[in-house]
Amino acid sequence: MTQKFPKLFLYLLGALFLLNLVQSFFTELIYDEAYYWYYAQNLDSGYFDHPPMVALLIKLSSFLFNGELGVRLMSCILGIGTLAVLWHIIEDERKKDYVVHFFLMMFAMPLLNVYGFLTLPDTPLLFFTALFLLIYKRFLVKASMGNTVFLGLVMAGLMYSKYHAVLVIFFVLLSNLKLLRNKYAWLAVFISLLAYLPHFAWLYNNDFVTIKYHLFERPNQPYSFEGFTLGYILNLVLNFGLIFPFAYWALFKKKANEDFDKALLFLSYGIILFFLLSSFQRRTQTQWVIVICIPMALLAYDYLIQNAKSRKWMYRLSILSLILLLIGRIGLAYQPLFPIVYETHGNKEWVNELKSKAGDIPIVFENSYRRSPMYQFYSGGTTTFSLNNVHYRQNQYTIDASESKVQGKKVAYVSLYMNKGDFEYQDLKGGVFKGVFIENFESFRKLRCYADSEVIQLSQKNMPLKIYNPYDVAIPLEKINIRVGYLNPYKQLKETKDIKYSPIEGGATFLKARDTTYFTCSLPDSKLEDLSYLKFSISENGLQSGISSQTYKAER
Structure with missing residues (x-):
């Protein structure tokens, strides 16, 4: 073990794991995590917005812990697993001299940092992207049956994590078209598709609702350079934080001397250019390009080892990032240290306030697939439902059986859009929600x-x-x-x-x-x-x- 992973590496990896466990325990859920926790209450081979990997991780976490750690344990494990796989990919023997540099550089990437404990689809996506590159590197050396099977299963793991995974597989294939003549490569694809059949079946049985929504039903807005393309460029910067100049310079300077290097370059440039073109049609989100952190981390670390002057500056900027991100992480759990009221602040308070007024009866939230699972999580499992109207968007509550659990029941109907009600409550952001009691609730949202x-x-x-x-x-x-x-x-x-x-x-x-x-x-x-x-x-x-x-x- 110490031959592949020096003792200092293992000590730092353990320290980071402990930090992420503590962070997970003391930090309230963000709304997306609560939504995916809701997924996990009924395991399935697919969900409205995403494939099922994120739900599976939460279900596994819940077997060992309750509360927030019961949502995030597997993310903490995958977070350090991603770093261990990246370290294993690097073959330069000089890496043992720069273990601290490695951890500082990885910690300096904001999203790679927080996805080490937050449970979101991007967390397994990052892990399986790193694992995919490791197995692909081995496959290039020897296309054995073991490497072929493993490669196929890892590709399936990628696709079960997030649909963006298809870009990872496509750009790696594009970097090495000789694979089209490789029978073992085709066998790996067959194995991955075979493993992915349960999700294909789920899509078919649900009328491809996920694909239709993401490709055809999502509303858009008129193009603006500032909101679309400039915003996308800022997202590219945010993914790497203060070390972004060195990360992109390392990408620019890298020469593709081997097939694996070509894979890293094609994956990085491919994702960047794909979403750049997409930014001329719709607004992109910061995490959509997070997968480039995996190949570019390898390129940046390789550049760090070889360039002493840049190494010093990356080291200094990474230490500054460490300080800022640690303060930010404390602020996620303790609101006074955070510059804004964020999603991890005040959820227990508004849930307790609403529960004190509504009691134990089911809550129907108007147009909020976010507050509905958050209330269910922090209220101890109270039945909730998101009643989506035409001014909102479809979500998991559209297609599951949650509506049936409130039919004919006395419910508290809660909305941000009512002028008056039987009661009201307020969240930390100042939103005033009003509620009315309905004795015999009846809705027909599946018509x-x-x-x-x-x-x-x-x-x-x-x-x-x-x-x-x-x-x-x-x-x-x-x-x-x-x-x-x-x-x-x-x-x-x-x-x-x-x-x-x-x-x-x-x-x-x-x-x-x-x-x-x-x-x-x-x-x-x-x-x-x-x-x-x-x-x-x-x-x-x-x-x-x-x-x-x-x-x-x-x-x-």
Whole structure:
């Protein structure tokens, strides 16, 4: 062990693991972690937003601990695992002289730092990217059956972590097209696809809802250089913090003398250029490019070993980063040391305040797949549901069985958008939420509307419209109202209007259980000049109308 990992390396790795455990214990969850914790309450081979790896990690963590550490334990393990794999990839014998430099450089990368304990899909993505590069390097030396099987399984692990993994695999393949003639490479691909079959099946059984949402349903906004492309460039800087000049200079100076070096360069440049092009169409998020931290960390460390002058400056900047990031990490747990109120601050307080007013009854949050699981986590498992309306977005609550758990129950309906209610509470950011008690809650958010064409003529009269009722009971038409939402070219909802509709079967007064009911309808006029899309929406029992159809192209 000490031949591959010097004692100093193991001591520092252990110290970092202990630090991340302590951080995990004392830091409240961020909203995304609470959402993925909610995933883990019902393990499945897929979820609305992501593949299931993040849920599996949380479930494994929960077997040993409760609370925040029961969400983050596996992330702490994968965090140090990523560093151990990176160290193992580096073959330069001089690395043993610069163990401290290695840890300082890795700690200086802000997102690589915090994903060492936060449980997000990027945490396993980073680990499996590092492991993929290690096994790929071995595969280049010897395409044995063992390396082939391992490579296939690791590729599956990548894809089970986050869909961005396809870029990692693609750019590594692009760096070495000789692999297309390698039977063992094809066998590795076959093994990975075979291991990925459960998620393919989940996508198929759920009508590819994840793919449709990410590719076609997400709203956008008009392009601006500052908000899109300049913001993306700043994200590239933020991923490496104070050492970013050296990281990118190391990338620029590296020559591709071997196939593995080419893989590192193609992966780094490929991800950077892919999301640069994407930034001309939509806003990119900082963590979307975090995977470049793996190949570029290897390149930067190699450059550090070989250049004494740069090594000194990287060492100094890394120490400064260490100080700043340690202060920031303390601030995540202790709000007065943090410059802003962040997601890890005050969650227990607002949950306790709401619970004191609502008691133990279920909570229905309007348009908040974030607060719903956060309340469930910190309230000790109180039943919650996110009622998504047409002004919001689809999420895991759209497709799972959570709605059934609040049907017919007395609930507290909580919203940020009500003017008055039976009670109210406030979070640390100053948001005032109001709530009302509903004695017999009833919603039908799984009703789906279907048009006969992907392109809808707005002037069309007696347009056919189908409504599928997946529930086990018939739903009286008097309980629902059908509306249409008009969207601009960026799929932003601009207005909603009621639709006049009549059942094709004369005299029908309800939606048949587990069946399709056919209607004709006429779409109301709209004065929107940039009307480009529409979607159908059903409201029930006076609630805000839900997301009840896909987005259709609209033509006047």
